[in-house]
Amino acid sequence: MSTPAKDLTITDVRLTPVLVADPPLLNTQGVHQPYTPRLIVEVETAGGHTGVGETYGDTKYLELARPFADSLPGRRVSDLNGLTELAGQVSVAARRVETGVDVGGLRGVQTAEKLRLSVLSGFEVACLDALGKATGMPVHALLGGRVRDRVEYSAYLFYRWAEHPGGAGEPDGWDEATDPAGVVRQARRLADEHGFTSFKLKGGVYEPEEEIAAVRALAEAFPGCPLRLDPNGAWSVPTSLQVADALRGTLQYLEDPASGTPAMAEVARAAGIPLATNMCVTTLGEIPEAFFQGAVQVVLSDHHYWGGLRATRELAALCRTFGVGLSMHSNTHLGISLAAMTHVAATVPNLDYACDSHYPWQTEDVLTSRLAFRDGHVTVSDAPGLGVTLDPDRLAVLHERWLSDDGTMRDRDDAAAMRVASPAWVTPNVPRW
Ligand SMILES: O=C([O-])C(=O)C[C@H](O)[C@@H](O)C(=O)[O-]
Numbered sequence: 237m238s239t240p241a242k243d244l245t246i247t248d249v250r251l252t253p254v255l256v257a258d259p260p261l262l263n264t265q266g267v268h269q270p271y272t273p274r275l276i277v278e279v280e281t282a283g284g285h286t287g288v289g290e291t292y293g294d295t296k297y298l299e300l301a302r303p304f305a306d307s308l309p310g311r312r313v314s315d316l317n318g319l320t321e322l323a324g325q326v327s328v329a330a331r332r333v334e335t336g337v338d339v340g341g342l343r344g345v346q347t348a349e350k351l352r353l354s355v356l357s358g359f360e361v362a363c364l365d366a367l368g369k370a371t372g373m374p375v376h377a378l379l380g381g382r383v384r385d386r387v388e389y390s391a392y393l394f395y396r397w398a399e400h401p402g403g404a405g406e407p408d409g410w411d412e413a414t415d416p417a418g419v420v421r422q423a424r425r426l427a428d429e430h431g432f433t434s435f436k437l438k439g440g441v442y443e444p445e446e447e448i449a450a451v452r453a454l455a456e457a458f459p460g461c462p463l464r465l466d467p468n469g470a471w472s473v474p475t476s477l478q479v480a481d482a483l484r485g486t487l488q489y490l491e492d493p494a495s496g497t498p499a500m501a502e503v504a505r506a507a508g509i510p511l512a513t514n515m516c517v518t519t520l521g522e523i524p525e526a527f528f529q530g531a532v533q534v535v536l537s538d539h540h541y542w543g544g545l546r547a548t549r550e551l552a553a554l555c556r557t558f559g560v561g562l563s564m565h566s567n568t569h570l571g572i573s574l575a576a577m578t579h580v581a582a583t584v585p586n587l588d589y590a591c592d593s594h595y596p597w598q599t600e601d602v603l604t605s606r607l608a609f610r611d612g613h614v615t616v617s618d619a620p621g622l623g624v625t626l627d628p629d630r631l632a633v634l635h636e637r638w639l640s641d642d643g644t645m646r647d648r649d650d651a652a653a654m655r656v657a658s659p660a661w662v663t664p665n666v667p668r669w
């Protein structure tokens with residue numbers, strides 16, 4: 237007979253949307269808004285354990301998360317396959333998938349499946365956290381056990397302004413980085429503070445020649461360190477090939493130079509540099525075309541995209557099978573997700589590259605203590621569950637900010653944020669160059 241503490245039945249699910257400070261990071265669509273929405277998921281069991289998860293908090297995700305949460309009480313946190321099945325039944329309004337490209341995630345075409353998978357990921361992590369707490373096991377052990385003690389992350393470099401227009405949002409003490417020297421200064425500080433030894437530059441912001449110069453400056457400043465450039469599909473096939481020509485031998489991989497699998501395949505045939513993606517392959521259905529055409533040599537996993545930690549491991553198995561490399565993508569996220577990313581990355585033998593993480597840019601969190609990068613790595617926790625503790629007061633403060641927002645920040649819109657500085661700005665058509 238199970239003891240009450242081990243009763244895994246879900247009794248309550250709490251959803252708390254929050255707005256967290258986000259610096260003015262530039263990308264091809266525009267600039268990050270002063271605050272960005274995240275959704276914190278708490279799952280309580282009859283045994284008295286609470287698991288936490290985190291995912292996107294925009295309205296289109298909240299619309300799905302609410303009915304999903306309502307359907308969970310009475311199920312067990314160990315019923316993870318049931319959770320996946322349940323997610324498939326949540327209905328998605330047609331208007332949510334008519335608009336084409338996902339503005340926040342820069343994740344290719346938006347589909348009902350992608351929205352569902354992102355919502356599912358937050359609940360799966362919360363269930364795994366609760367299950368780990370109830371059984372005294374860390375999440376990595378629930379996934380089969382870690383194959384490494386620490387997970388390597390790369391410095392995520394952004395062209396950025398020193399502050400948002402008009403000084404909106406929270407100051408973060410970083411200088412502007414709008415040229416090669418600024419990018420190198422930013423990289424130096426991230427390396428000094430966190431020990432990173434590999435670097436990814438978010439491109440698609442300036443003329444390709446400018447971004448080539450920035451990568452060359454990084455190569456000179458950090459000899460031998462792996463470098464990546466990611467313009468989020470902003471370039472045509474000829475431009476992608478020109479950049480590949482210029483940076484062959486300098487880049488570890490070139491991420492999403494062009495938009496869509498056919499264009500990526502064309503680039504891949506002549507680039508002479510591995511191509512990576514978190515845009516043309518973000519669901520299982522997109523794999524066959526991309527892999528059979530040789531369009532990508534590295535897939536960036538992201539449990540928020542693929543539907544959780546177990547789905548990330550399924551992706552890893554497919555990549556292993558087809559000899560495709562595996563890295564990890566990151567979007568603006570808090571410590572709960574960094575912990576989840578670290579647990580799953582620790583279990584995947586073929587995670588061949590340092591993972592991306594926005595975490596150094598997030599000055600606010602909902603945890604009692606922040607996770608730390610040491611020598612560019614996060615140590616894998618052996619504490620039960622994720623090994624993190626939610627701070628209810630911080631959560632309340634960030635939720636209050638969400639409540640008092642007039643709606644402007646509740647849905648990420650990088651083009652709208654750019655219009656504050658440049659009123660004529662519209663999301664650029666691709667290819668932009
Ligand atoms: O392709 C990527 O790595 C991303 O899309 C990561 C983030 O979304 C990043 O580009 C951003 O937040 O501007």
Ligand SMILES: [Mg+2]
Binds near residue numbers: 466513
């Ligand atoms: Mg990318």
